[in-house]
Amino acid sequence: MSKYTLFWFRRDLRLHDNAGLYRALRNHSNVLPIFIFDKNILDKLDDKKDRRVEFIHQTITDLDIQLKALGSGLLVKYGTPETVFPELLSNYDIEAVYTNHDFESYAIERDNMVHEYLQSEGIDFRTFKDHVIFEKNEVLSGSKTPYTVFTPYSRKWKETLNDFYVKSYPTEKYFSNFSKINLPNPPSLESMGFQPVGMNFPVKEVKDLLVKNYAEKRDFPAILGTSRLSVHLRFGTVSIRELVRKAQNLSETWLNELIWRDFYFNVVYHFPHICQGHSFRKEYDLIQWRNNQQEFEAWCKGQTGYPIVDAGMRELNATGFMHNRVRMIVASFLTKHLLIDWRWGEAYFAKKLLDFDFAANNGGWQWASGSGCDAAPYFRVFNPTLQTQKFDKQLEYTKRWVPELNSLDYPQPIVNHEIARKRVLEVYKNALQK
Numbered sequence: 001m002s003k004y005t006l007f008w009f010r011r012d013l014r015l016h017d018n019a020g021l022y023r024a025l026r027n028h029s030n031v032l033p034i035f036i037f038d039k040n041i042l043d044k045l046d047d048k049k050d051r052r053v054e055f056i057h058q059t060i061t062d063l064d065i066q067l068k069a070l071g072s073g074l075l076v077k078y079g080t081p082e083t084v085f086p087e088l089l090s091n092y093d094i095e096a097v098y099t100n101h102d103f104e105s106y107a108i109e110r111d112n113m114v115h116e117y118l119q120s121e122g123i124d125f126r127t128f129k130d131h132v133i134f135e136k137n138e139v140l141s142g143s144k145t146p147y148t149v150f151t152p153y154s155r156k157w158k159e160t161l162n163d164f165y166v167k168s169y170p171t172e173k174y175f176s177n178f179s180k181i182n183l184p185n186p187p188s189l190e191s192m193g194f195q196p197v198g199m200n201f202p203v204k205e206v207k208d209l210l211v212k213n214y215a216e217k218r219d220f221p222a223i224l225g226t227s228r229l230s231v232h233l234r235f236g237t238v239s240i241r242e243l244v245r246k247a248q249n250l251s252e253t254w255l256n257e258l259i260w261r262d263f264y265f266n267v268v269y270h271f272p273h274i275c276q277g278h279s280f281r282k283e284y285d286l287i288q289w290r291n292n293q294q295e296f297e298a299w300c301k302g303q304t305g306y307p308i309v310d311a312g313m314r315e316l317n318a319t320g321f322m323h324n325r326v327r328m329i330v331a332s333f334l335t336k337h338l339l340i341d342w343r344w345g346e347a348y349f350a351k352k353l354l355d356f357d358f359a360a361n362n363g364g365w366q367w368a369s370g371s372g373c374d375a376a377p378y379f380r381v382f383n384p385t386l387q388t389q390k391f392d393k394q395l396e397y398t399k400r401w402v403p404e405l406n407s408l409d410y411p412q413p414i415v416n417h418e419i420a421r422k423r424v425l426e427v428y429k430n431a432l433q434k
């Protein structure tokens with residue numbers, strides 16, 4: 001029997017069109033796929049009914065079934081990478097470990113640690129670009145510096161794109177190179193201290209018609225006008241290359257959204273200070289936030305007395321999803337109307353969003369607060385009433401989540417729009433003039 005090559009799944013939970021898996025299968029004849037339920041991450045989750053863990057568990061179970069049908073299987077471990085790898089090395093004769101890039105700060109630390117360990121054991125650790133179209137220095141300005149503004153970034157992104165970057169990796173050609181092995185089923189959610197919520201997750205297909213109509217429909221939260229693919233993009237159950245090909249054929253506007261996603265990964269990679277809790281524009285760290293705990297709780301619970309804000313927060317709490325237009329409204333409301341630090345909102349979203357992704361979430365929050373690259377100017381304060389008139393005129397979305405809207409049970413606004421607008425402009429001006 002030849003030595004084993006491990007393929008380590010992380011945010012790329014699919015067999016088809018997977019860059020690192022393709023390289024492992026093409027170069028080696030005994031490829032054992034592994035997945036680690038990482039205690040370093042799971043132990044930090046307070047909610048034992050975390051929808052993300054359930055999503056991953058369902059996906060892993062499905063991957064294992066697909067692999068068993070190929071005469072192989074998925075080796076699933078529950079532990080920390082620093083203990084799992086030594087254990088794997090003592091049980092299997094391993095020549096190389098393949099995986100795909102992940103640029104979040106914990107992931108970088110983890111991969112450096114694993115790399116060092118494997119190197120000390122004489123084992124190759126090979127990593128590949130998979131979850132974005134362009135990474136690292138592939139899209140730089142003419143002066144070879146990273147872009148901090150979306151429009152020129154997206155222009156260069158489009159100029160750089162050619163068929164090569166969106167071609168699928170035909171992993172299926174080499175499926176016979178998966179190890180022939182008998183493995184136990186993955187551990188249950190319960191055995192890892194979690195429980196299922198039992199919700200239906202968004203489907204991973206998007207209809208051509210939806211993408212064609214995206215530009216006209218994407219801003220209306222009452223209708224299904226966006227793809228709902230964000231959780232699949234987060235965990236790699238869909239391939240970004242396939243989606244970009246679809247967007248190229250059907251909708252420039254939707255393509256731009258996929259480019260925003262690459263853009264925010266590019267920002268995280270080039271400006272790591274944002275991963276340490278700093279504003280992208282450092283002067284914004286001087287803002288004197290009010291950080292009123294009671295108002296924060298009212299925002300979290302959807303009890304601010306601003307119906308569109310409350311609808312969004314209740315949708316988030318109930319489903320783990322919130323429409324992009326409403327994310328912008330609730331984020332602006334928290335930072336501008338309530339003058340609560342965007343990091344509080346960022347952390348709350350990180351706990352609740354099914355599609356939580358550090359790069360897009362941080363980017364969205366810093367955009368809303370004005371502190372980010374290519375952010376909304378600080379003096380732009382969304383008016384929730386006008387936003388509702390524009391994007392939920394019939395209150396269809398709002399009433400879905402705030403059914404008691406016109407009754408005495410619904411709270412009075414916790415803040416007056418005009419007073420809050422003047423207050424935030426004053427506070428921001430003071431901080432930014434220093």
Ligand SMILES: Cc1cc2nc3c(=O)[nH]c(=O)nc-3n(C[C@H](O)[C@H](O)[C@H](O)COP(=O)(O)OP(=O)(O)OC[C@H]3O[C@@H](n4cnc5c(N)ncnc54)[C@H](O)[C@@H]3O)c2cc1C
Nearest residue numbers: 226227228229230257261324327355356357360361364365
């Ligand atoms: C405050 C705030 C926080 C956010 N947090 C996240 C987050 O944690 N994870 C996340 O995936 N998105 C986040 N977004 C971006 C956006 O709201 C979601 O990607 C989108 O609502 C997901 O719905 P969809 O899949 O139907 O998107 P579609 O509109 O169909 O777009 C397709 C895909 O493009 C990407 N995309 C779209 N808009 C953006 C954007 N503005 N920035 C980056 N990528 C984008 C997503 O991967 C999305 O699935 C945030 C936005 C804001 C304003």
